[in-house]
Amino acid sequence: MERLTVFSSEQFHLQPDAREVFGWLGCTEQTPCSAIFRAGWEEAVCLLDKSLQPCAVLYREGLEATVFLTLGPEAESCVTGLFQRQEFILGSLLNTLCDEMLFQMDSQVSAMMQRLLAAEEVYVDARFEPGNGFPPHKQQQCFAPMREALPYAFISERGNLFPAKSMMYHVTLSRQLCAFTALHDCSRCSQVGCLYRKEEQR
Numbered sequence: 001m002e003r004l005t006v007f008s009s010e011q012f013h014l015q016p017d018a019r020e021v022f023g024w025l026g027c028t029e030q031t032p033c034s035a036i037f038r039a040g041w042e043e044a045v046c047l048l049d050k051s052l053q054p055c056a057v058l059y060r061e062g063l064e065a066t067v068f069l070t071l072g073p074e075a076e077s078c079v080t081g082l083f084q085r086q087e088f089i090l091g092s093l094l095n096t097l098c099d100e101m102l103f104q105m106d107s108q109v110s111a112m113m114q115r116l117l118a119a120e121e122v123y124v125d126a127r128f129e130p131g132n133g134f135p136p137h138k139q140q141q142c143f144a145p146m147r148e149a150l151p152y153a154f155i156s157e158r159g160n161l162f163p164a165k166s167m168m169y170h171v172t173l174s175r176q177l178c179a180f181t182a183l184h185d186c187s188r189c190s191q192v193g194c195l196y197r198k199e200e201q202r
Contacts, residue, residue, distance in 0.1 A: 003059060003060055003061065003145075004057065004058070004059050004060075004145065004146070004149065005057070005058040005059075005060075005116065006055070006056070006057050006058075006149050007055065007056040007057070007058070007069075007109060007112060008055060009052075009053060009054045009055065011108075011112065012054045012104075012105060012108055013108070014052070014054065014101050014104050014105065015104070016045050016048065016097055016100065016101075017100065018038075018041055020100060021093070021096050021097055021100055022034075022037060022038075024096050024099070024100070025037065025092065025093075025096055033089075036089055037089060037092075037093060040089050040090050040093050041093065043090060044090055044093035044094045044097055045097065047078055047090075047094050048075070048094060048097050048098065048101070050074075050078075051071075051072070051074040051075045051077070051078040052071055052072065052074075052075060052101065053070075053071065053072025053073070053074055053075070054069075054070070054071055054072065054101070054105055055069070055070055055072060055150070056068065056069035056070070056105060056109045057069075057146045057149045057150055058109070058113055058116075059142065059145045059146050060173075061145075062173075063122070063172060063173040063174065063175075064170065064171070064172055064173060065113070065117075065170070065171050065173060066142040066143070066146070066168070066169070066170045066171075067109055067113065067167075067168065067169055067170075067171070068143060068146055068150060068153065068166065068167075068168045069102070069105050069106065069109055069166065069167050069168075070150070070153060070161075070163055070165060070166035070167075071098055071101055071102060071105075071163065071165040071166070072152075072163060072165075073152050073163045075094075075098050075101075075163070075165045076098070076163045076164045076165045078094060079091055079094050079095045079098060079165075082094060098165045099165075101165075102165060102166075102167050105167075106167060110124075117173065121175065122173050122174070122175060123173065123174050123175075123176065123177050123178045124171050124172075124173060124174075124178060125171070125172045125173055125174040125178050126171065126172045127169055127170070127171050128169060128170045128171070128172075129168075129169045129170075130159050130161075130168065130169075133170075134168075134169065134170050135159070136155070136156075136157060136158055136159035138170070139155050139159055139168060139170075140155050140157075142168075142170055143155050143168070153166065155168075
């Protein structure tokens with residue numbers, strides 16, 4: 001496996017799920033906002049399709065690896081523009097759609113990474129995320145080898161990712177087969193009030 005692997009947009013299969021998005025927004029058929037949000041769904045999906053530029057980079061060094069995945073700069077720009085124009089319903093829909101796409105990318109990158117590693121009989125042992133064992137200085141250090149593949153992305157001194165619709169994590173690897181999947185684990189996250197927290201871990 002190459003030390004640096006780039007996953008381009010053609011390798012992702014991202015499918016908006018209205019039920020999940022409306023659930024995250026707390027918008028059920030019984031809530032007054034339901035009709036307004038549902039009326040904007042098709043336009044939000046159209047905007048998503050136009051702005052989406054999914055890309056992920058995997059960098060491996062020894063028995064460690066780092067993943068940076070992003071929807072690209074246009075998605076966040078589009079969300080920001082909608083809120084600036086006070087199109088709050090459409091902005092909320094697109095913002096949540098983008099977050100759903102990030103979670104789907106996370107799952108797909110994890111699967112692709114594990115297939116590449118398994119060919120060498122190497123397996124994911126543990127995952128560390130910002131705020132959970134992956135401090136800003138370590139993030140910047142791990143991102144440095146990826147910078148050329150992601151010229152529009154960067155990390156602030158406080159660990160903020162740009163574009164904002166991005167995700168980064170670090171994994172340790174093992175020569176022993178592990179049950180870990182490399183997916184985000186809500187039970188290890190300190191944000192107990194997170195909108196996207198899995199139901200069984202609320």
